[in-house]
Amino acid sequence: MIWITGSSSGIAWSSATSLAPFAKRLIISLRKKDKLEELSKQLSSKVELKILAFDMQNESEIADVLREYETELSEVDIMIHNAGISMRSLAQNTEMEVYRTMMQVNYFSIVQISQFLLPYFMKNQGHFVVINSMADKFGVPYRSGYLASKMALNGYFGA
Numbered sequence: 192m193i194w195i196t197g198s199s200s201g202i203a204w205s206s207a208t209s210l211a212p213f214a215k216r217l218i219i220s221l222r223k224k225d226k227l228e229e230l231s232k233q234l235s236s237k238v239e240l241k242i243l244a245f246d247m248q249n250e251s252e253i254a255d256v257l258r259e260y261e262t263e264l265s266e267v268d269i270m271i272h273n274a275g276i277s278m279r280s281l282a283q284n285t286e287m288e289v290y291r292t293m294m295q296v297n298y299f300s301i302v303q304i305s306q307f308l309l310p311y312f313m314k315n316q317g318h319f320v321v322i323n324s325m326a327d328k329f330g331v332p333y334r335s336g337y338l339a340s341k342m343a344l345n346g347y348f349g350a
């Protein structure tokens with residue numbers, strides 16, 4: 192079973208549609224509930240599908256999802272951490288709230304889900320796939336919060 196976060200668009204949506212015919216079961220998660228029906232229509236004929244809608248900015252919402260669907264999620268074999276947000280502004284003009292949001296969505300939420308899955312992955316030899324950024328190897332102007340969150344991911348998964 193494969194779980195991909197941030198599946199309402201972009202890389203994850205392309206991955207979900209490409210992987211669907213090869214997966215036994217697929218979980219896609221997203222934030223925007225208005226896309227649920229459309230995505231379900233497009234994928235459910237190809238794979239046994241579960242869609243989870245929650246906000247990765249909200250730690251307690253994530254905890255609720257992990258608790259409510261624990262049995263199902265404990266069977267995930269491949270976790271694709273894709274959901275992410277970006278920012279672009281001079282560091283000196285960037286509010287602390289932006290840095291906190293970057294860290295919550297791009298880093299803490301991923302650690303929270305990974306900590307939940309780790310005991311099951313140790314038993315079942317599960318795999319994490321982390322969608323990071325080439326720019327995490329060096330600094331890029333205007334992207335201080337984004338790059339800090341992506342570099343933090345390297346630290347966690349590198350360890």
Ligand SMILES: NC(=O)c1ccc[n+]([C@@H]2O[C@H](COP(=O)([O-])OP(=O)(O)OC[C@H]3O[C@@H](n4cnc5c(N)ncnc54)[C@H](OP(=O)(O)O)[C@@H]3O)[C@@H](O)[C@H]2O)c1
Pocket residue numbers: 196197198199200201202203221222223245246247248273274275276277296322323324325
């Ligand atoms: N595209 C690039 O050039 C590029 C380059 C380097 C790295 N990346 C990385 O690749 C990943 C995917 O990027 P993309 O270009 O495919 O971006 P995208 O089209 O904007 O997709 C991002 C996904 O993350 C979800 N997301 C954002 N905030 C969320 C939240 N608070 N809770 C739950 N889901 C949330 C979005 O859901 P909603 O639609 O519901 O907001 C969306 O499905 C990201 O981690 C990004 O940093 C992308």
